[in-house]
Amino acid sequence: MALFKFRLPDIGEGISEAEIVAWHVKVGDRVEEDQSLADMMTDKATVEMESPVAGVVVELAGEVGDQVPIGSTLVVIETEGAGEADAPVPVDEDQVEAENPGVEEVAAPAPMPAETAPAARREPAESAAPEARASTSSARTEESAPVPGKGEKVLASPAVRARAKDLGIDLADVRHDGAHVRHADLDAYLRYSGGQGYHAPHASRAREDETVRVIGMRRRIAENMAASKRAIPHFTYVDEIDVTALEAMRGDLNANRGTRPKLTMLPFLIVAICRTLPDFPMLNARYDDEAGVVTRSGRVHMGMATQTDAGLMVPVIRDAQDKNVWQLATEIGRLAEAARTGKAKSEELSGSTITVTSLGPLGGIATTPVINRPEVAIIGPNKIVERPVFDGDDIRRAKLMNLSISCDHRVVDGWDAASYVQAVRKLLETPVLLFAD
Missing domain, CATH: 3.30.559.10 (Chloramphenicol acetyltransferase-like domain)
Incomplete structure (x- = not known):
């Protein structure tokens, strides 16, 4: 067994640190190669960090809202291989543009051996204009919008996950186009599911106080x-x-x-x-x-x-x-x-x-x-x-x-x-x- 140190790569020109806006793993979790670890935010965009190796998470750098310097250890993973990865990897902008046409500034490292290269993937903002949301939602049909299996991982932004949790919606039940569940998909679910799986709160029912950390x-x-x-x-x-x-x-x-x-x-x-x-x-x-x-x-x-x-x-x-x-x-x-x-x-x-x-x-x-x-x-x-x-x-x-x-x-x-x-x-x-x- 060996410890793999996933170091935060250079994810934007002139960026000295990035903020943790979401953890997708916790200490003790088993992760597979390319599994999402965390969402990191710079001044302009959010980047999804993926694990270049498989193993068990033994250490996380901090909590949501903390700033992590470029090059410092973000996640420590116990692997079955030998050796450690100690150096941050510079960004290969040409490779990023090829993989993410039209996506700028925040990039992913070029593909390298798993022993040495942490990977970052750009996570676009989960948003659309109101007109687009309406047209997208109205166009949904049961034939065109897939539903993931109950055991499959559902990809969504932290904002979409928080909204779904607040509404009592299981993201696995939401039909969606593309790789991620978006706000428009939640809108369509509420509109066309007939309320199945969703119980709207009574207008006069009190809610518990909530403390929300201002981050991102x-x-x-x-x-x-x-x-x-x-x-x-x-x-x-x-x-x-x-x-x-x-x-x-x-x-x-x-x-x-x-x-x-x-x-x-x-x-x-x-x-x-x-x-x-x-x-x-x-x-x-x-x-x-x-x-x-x-x-x-x-x-x-x-x-x-x-x-x-x-x-x-x-x-x-x-x-x-x-x-x-x-x-x-x-x-x-x-x-x-x-x-x-x-x-x-x-x-x-x-x-x-x-x-x-x-x-x-x-x-x-x-x-x-x-x-x-x-x-x-x-x-x-x-x-x-x-x-x-x-x-x-x-x-x-x-x-x-x-x-x-x-x-x-x-x-x-x-x-x-x-x-x-x-x-x-x-x-x-x-x-x-x-x-x-």
């Missing part, structure tokens, strides 16, 4: 938001915009879009933001607190806050000022999907100069968004509502939308923010100006 992406979001609010003196300005004409134009364009993507309000808003920013350069900027320097960007790299099951991510539309509404709609869809499936590249998740955040139909009356540090401004459209408005002596039906902007008061004055929103408002209320030179 949620901890990183918490740290970033706390740093932003702690360091930046925020103020928020909100104004009402009549988007009746814009909504009519959007409807006409969508009716004649052919094979082009469907237009939402967001591409029009981004065009308006980009066209007005040259007159308000203090808004399209990044503030270096330590150096006391504000860098005003000549280009608009538009951050787009995107909700995923792993947490809030901000993919970036590069050179948004050079794109028309159709190009923006295409890029918005591509980046949102990449973020939600964990395929966004590292360069697509950094370098924004100003951010837009939208909750779509959940947008509410007004929002006070938190600035995406080190930027100095973030813009939040709210939901569109129909209300009667006075038009001279007449009353007409109008589609109205509140637009919020939060700014860093160290860099942007209230007058500047209000003036800027008024400029955006002019373009959105007279949408033909969005297409004028």
Whole structure:
């Protein structure tokens, strides 16, 4: 018998440590080669660690939420072979790209003999857009969705496992496409199983108190938001915009879009933001607190806050000022999907100069968004509502939308923010100006 030391490999450029977000084994467990050991999170993604050897687990590096340095021992496994593995293995990026097309930044070591090479496999975020969830769920049939046998291992993200446990669902009963059970599969199970195997809690039944450790992406979001609010003196300005004409134009364009993507309000808003920013350069900027320097960007790299099951991510539309509404709609869809499936590249998740955040139909009356540090401004459209408005002596039906902007008061004055929103408002209320030179 010998002890095999599984050392945490280099799973991302510039990464010095990774966080344990889930253990899939415990001390005393028998593991087989390629069996999942743990999920490790870096700044951008989650990586599933697999055992390169078979044996019995005799030691684990820490608990969920602990940080583990690159190269340190993650798991010790007692094997039937001889010798130990003591050295971390560098990442072979070409091999990872070949095995995981479109998956970036966090990679797996190249295949090596089991005695020396720990293996890591990228675990994409278990997420999909609400529209995709609905279409996926509605398309499920008993013929197309396999159910694993009761004795088989079911693969799922920690978030999906936690949700299934909370709902009292056995993952082995859930039909699913692909290798992993996803949230959409749980939705389909609840919708089409007729409640079999699931007992909804009574509305008035009390639940036990629960202590949840803040780890993984949620901890990183918490740290970033706390740093932003702690360091930046925020103020928020909100104004009402009549988007009746814009909504009519959007409807006409969508009716004649052919094979082009469907237009939402967001591409029009981004065009308006980009066209007005040259007159308000203090808004399209990044503030270096330590150096006391504000860098005003000549280009608009538009951050787009995107909700995923792993947490809030901000993919970036590069050179948004050079794109028309159709190009923006295409890029918005591509980046949102990449973020939600964990395929966004590292360069697509950094370098924004100003951010837009939208909750779509959940947008509410007004929002006070938190600035995406080190930027100095973030813009939040709210939901569109129909209300009667006075038009001279007449009353007409109008589609109205509140637009919020939060700014860093160290860099942007209230007058500047209000003036800027008024400029955006002019373009959105007279949408033909969005297409004028």
